[in-house]
Each structure stands twice: as structure tokens, then as C-alpha cells.
Amino acid sequence: MSDFTGNFWSVYVAGITLAGIIGCLVLLWLTARKKVASTTDNTTGHVWDEDLTEMNNPMPRWWMWLFVLTVIFSLLYLVAYPGLGTYQGKLDWSSKSEYEKEVKRANEALAPLYAQFTARKAEEVAGDPQAMAIGERLFMNNCAQCHGSDARGSKGFPNLADGDWLHGGSPAKIAESIKAGRVGVMPPMAAAVGGSDDVKNVAHYVLSLSNSPHDSLRAQLGKSKFGACAACHGADGKGNAALGAPNLADDTWLHGWGEQAIVNIVTSGKTNSMPAQEGKLTDAQIHVLASYVWGLSNKPAQAKP
């Protein structure tokens, strides 16, 4: 709260709270002392609308004591828990620590379940329906936001179900990507390639690598300029998984297909990043998740019963 308001409001709110509680006590005390006159017919003697009389119907005394108890409870509560302005309370309770505790408890409770998966190889885990159901839920909760519910990605977000891998498709490499994240950097290369016409030519050469529709004359001209790109993508344009450099000779176009898309990327470059999941997910969860993702594009080994 104090992030948004000054100390005054904290004191103000705490003051109102305490004044309210004390007010309740005073009211109880006053009403307990008060005596009303009662007549023989058990009415209070209060008559209105000509003939309506008010019956005396006293409240049970134990009920008053319950009220007193609630006041005592509220005071103890305010000492123990945060409730008075910014005062933290003696128990140092917070919803954040509560959440963290709960996550820890859940992880501990699930540890034995995960242990049977971590003991096995990813290729095998991918064949276990129970593990895959868990993997699917993990994926839906943590990965689907970028890669899509079906893991097929979209423009700028890699397709994980097609067998084409920027950083390597072995379960170990996938786990590594999930754990530490990845940063894909394509520097602006227009200057290195030459003028804007050269960039266009390179784009056509790139298109020709995968036999996509292209202008063969421009492609021919672009080939010599491709040297600047070969450092990362290789002389044959087949990419380099160690660098995360995409294969340009296949039919996968992460940032869009066609001359214009390639020209754009060569001119302006692109930084793509996959956030690290370590700390958010446990190692066991990452293992199951990596197995799940691997299984999307590979035929998993038959799980041992």
C-alpha cells in the first residue's frame, strides 16, 4: 500500500479501524448498563400509530459476551496479521510467502511422481502416457503463450513440432533451451552485404537455396555477397545449431517468407529471445517438458510398463 500512498493514509486507516473496534466496545458497555422500564404486560410502553406497542424482547446476555469475544479476537488478529495500515503483524504473514510455501509443498508432494520420470531417459518418458499428460499441462501453462497450444508457433515463435531445430533437437538440447533460455541474434547485415540492390540479390539467393520461387539472375548475383552471411549460416546456408543460426535451405521461415521478409531481416536484423525457465520450473518438470516437446516431432520409444 505504501508504494502508492504516504504514511498519513496508513495511520488514517489504522485509526479508523481501531476507533471502530473501540466504538463497538463502548456501545456494548453502554447498552449493558442501560435499563428500560417495563410494564406489567411486557411492553416497553412505546406506542405509535395509535395501537402498535413495542414488546420488550431482550437479547440473551451470552450473545453480548460473544460480541465482546469478537472484539478481543479482532484485536488479537490485528496484532498477529497485517490489517492496520502498513503494520506487518507479529506473524509476518504475506500472501507472497504463502504462495511460495504452497508451491514448495506441492513440489515436494509431487516429487515421488516426478522421480519415476527423472530416472528414465527422455526418449522413454515421451512414450509414457501419464508423463505426456503432465507434459501437456506443463506446456499449456508455460509454453503455449508463445509457441501456441499445438506447439506449432507462429511468426517469430519457432514451431516445435516440425523436426527443424535452431539449437538442436536432442532431448538434452531441448532441456538446455528450456532451462537457460536462448537468445537468437541476427545483426543488421545490409552494410556488410552492400547496397540495397545487393540485399535484394542476397534475398533471392536465399530463396533459391530452398528452391522457393526466385529470380535466378538476382540469385546468381547474390551468391557472391552471401559470404557475409556464411559466417553464421554456413557456406551452404544450412545453418549452425551451435550458434542458433537457422537453416536457410529448408522450407521453414521463422520470420516470414518471401523477398520482402528476407530483405527486412537482412536490413534491420532481429533479436529473438526465449526466456529461461530455471527457477520457475523444477529440474524434474523441465525433464518431463523436454521429453514432451521432443516427442512432438519424434517417435518415442515404447515405454516399459
Added chain:
Amino acid sequence: MSQKVIPIQPIPPSGEPPQTQSLYEAQKKIYPRSVSGLFARWRWVFVWLTQLVFYGLPWLPWATEAGARQAVLFDLAARRFYLFGYVLYPQDFIYLTALLVISALSLFLFTAVAGRLWCGFTCPQTVYTEIFLWIERKVEGDRQRRMKLDAGGFSAAKLGKKSLKHFLWIALALWTGFTFVGYFTPVRELGSEMLAGRMGSWEVFWVLFYGFATYGNAGFLREQVCKYMCPYARFQAAMFDKDTLIVSYDAGRGEPRGSRGRQADFAAQGLGSCVDCTLCVQVCPTGIDIRQGLQYECISCAACVDVCDSVMDKMNYPRGLIRFTTQNALNGQGAGRDVLRTILRPRVLVYTTILAALSLGLAIHLATRTPLKVDVIRDRAALSRIVAGGKLENVYRLQLMNATEETQHYRIGAEGLAGLELASDGEVSIGPAEARWVAVRVQIPYGSAAPGSHTIHFTVESRGGDAHVREKSVFLVPR
């Protein structure tokens, strides 16, 4: 409307009236005397009925293909509610709403016909008070003995009786709490967990909490709940009319009251039928004197009817000095009307009609329920994309909720656009009572639809064909 004023009969002054009074009143303990008779028997019938259901239901097994389960189980953790043959999801909340509306309407109907009948005979508060009173009576004796015991000083016998009573009360209360939790956690497992001493902390809490509530309410609070806490007591007056059956004392016949010999000709003495034995006051669990007329404290338990009837029998007077009757009948206005006609008045007929229609609707709806639920959500990550083969693709997440207890095989289809087809596997198997998100890809040939959003429908059909669901969604075509 000449009968506008309900006469208030003053309480006969007993000794010196207090001149001033506190706003809070010390509790006066009520020692209801035991009764027997027609209505007392009915009350026990309802005690047995309600408690057999309450204590027994969690133990009832239900056979399914996957093995027996508890017939009635509200599995809050898994958010599945098992009701005999039905598996209900939180999405089936509408049934609970209907049930609550039906309950409320039934209460209106009963109140219009017969006042606080529910209170006296089936309300848990009275039913448990009845059971606790029975224990109390078995241990400490009837009214006179109990009053003497409480008034007397400390003795070993008193300690023994009191401890035994509280032990029995607490045992029953804990069993009640245990049974209550058994509706939410499988009761057999709960039992073995309890015996092994490793019940979960929430279960322990609720067993103790519910047990404590039973002990406190039925053992100590009793009529105070009906008088001071129960909201129903407060608004029932709005549902009464002069044709409502209420327990009432026939003042015209009973007054003036007074004691007399059994053979005496009371009419000659100028007396009415009431022998002023005060038994009707002694048996009353809310501690009121019904002879003062209708009071909101009266829970219609008819204990006073039974006891007064027995007095009338002894005196050889006709029964019914206190009886279930209506104000109109008492005032002589309904004398010529038969009971059925007073009961079948418009208000009652309207309540009954609505109630019947609702119940029937609920029954039909439940019986024809499709045991499958489908939620369609468009994928949030990819609006739409172009994939190999020149197709435009949209991704959806379908949540399939299997509301049967067998594994179901569903076939997913999509329709609504030319060339629309499913690109992902259209066959899914969902386990018993399982809900799962399934990612579904739908494609159309590129350029076959105008840019913008198009309505499409998903169809999900079980292999057996007994479940068929159609859900609407949209297909987006980019510009």
C-alpha cells in the same frame, strides 16, 4: 377487514413485575418435559428418516465400470460431484441453483399451508435437539429430576451423570462431524485415516468444527437459535395468513381456566375446559405459553397438542383444546368450510404449480443431460498463420469434459466454411470423469474466405453416439 387487530393477551402477572429491565437477559434454562402421542411419534419418524439419510448416505457404494465408489461424494479438491449415476462438474452449477429455488419454494408452500411445520419436525436444529434431549433424559431423568439435579449441590452422582451425558453428546457430535466430512472426502478412507491417526489437517478441522457446532447448538443453544438467530423465524410471518394451519389454543373453549375435580361440572363453576395444569408450558421446547396466542417462538412441534390431548382424555373431555387449526376456523369464520377448501386457496395453488413445473423441468433436464461438455477457446498466441501447402490455419483449445465414468472416444469435427477441415488428429480418448484441453488446428485453403472473422462450429461426438455437442467459435482470416 374487521379482523385487523390480533388480540394480545397479557401475561398474567406473576408476583411483583420488574420495574426496570436490562437490555440483555440472562438465559433461562428450559427443561422440556417428555411427551408421547401422535405428533411425538411423527417427530421421531422424521428424526429417524433424516438421520438415516444423513448418517447412512456416505456409506452407500455405487458400482461403476472402474469399480465401486461412494454413491454421493462432493469431491471439492477434484471439483467433481458424484450423485448416484451422475458425474457433475462445476459447470453444472445450474442444477444446484434449481435445487435451492425448489427448496425455497417448498418452504414457502409448507409455511403457507402449515406454518412452521418444517421447524418442528425436520429442521436439523430441532432434530438434533430432540436427539440430545433424549440422551439427556436417559441419563438424568425427566424434567423434575433434571431440575432437581441442577438445583442440587455437587455430588459424585451428579458428576457421574453430567460426565456421562457430555461424553455421549460429544461422541455423537463428533460422529456427526465425521459424517459431514464424509460427504466431501471418501468416508471409508477417512475412517481408516482416522483410525491410523493421520487425517489431513483440514479434515480434522471440519470434523471438530462441525462436531462443536452440533454439540453447542443441540446441547446448549437449542431454542435460542430458533428465537434469536434463525432468519426463517423472522420472515415467516409474511407467509402466514388466516388460513394457515397453526398450533393454537382454543381460548373460546378453554377460558376461563382453573383447576377442578375430575367429576365436577365445570360449566356450572363457570370454567372453561382448561384445567390449568400448565403441562403445555412444561413440554414446550421454546418455553412459551401457547395459551397466550400465536407467538413467533412457537416452532409448531405440537408437543403441547399431544400433552393437552392426554389431559383431555384423563378428564374425559373431547380432545383438541390445543390443536392444529387456522385462525379463521378459530374465529368461527371457517366453520362451514371444509379443511381442503381452506388449504387449496390461490396462494397455495400458485406455489404448488410453480414448484411442480420447476421440479419437472429439473428432472427432465437431468434425465436428458448430455454427458459431455465442450468449451472452445481460440488460441491466444497465434491469431492465424499460413502453413505449408498454402493453407490458412487457426488454432483452438477445446476443453472436453467427460461426465461419464467410462473412457470415452470422441470424434472432433469442424464445419461452417468452404473447405474447412481439421488438420490435427480428430480422435481423442478421455478417461473417466476426466477433463482435458485438446489443441485443435483448423485449416482452409488460402484465399477461400474473405478477410475478417467467420462463424464456425465444432462438433464433438462420442464413438457410441450418445453424446453430441455443437459449439460455436470464430475463424479469423487476416487481411
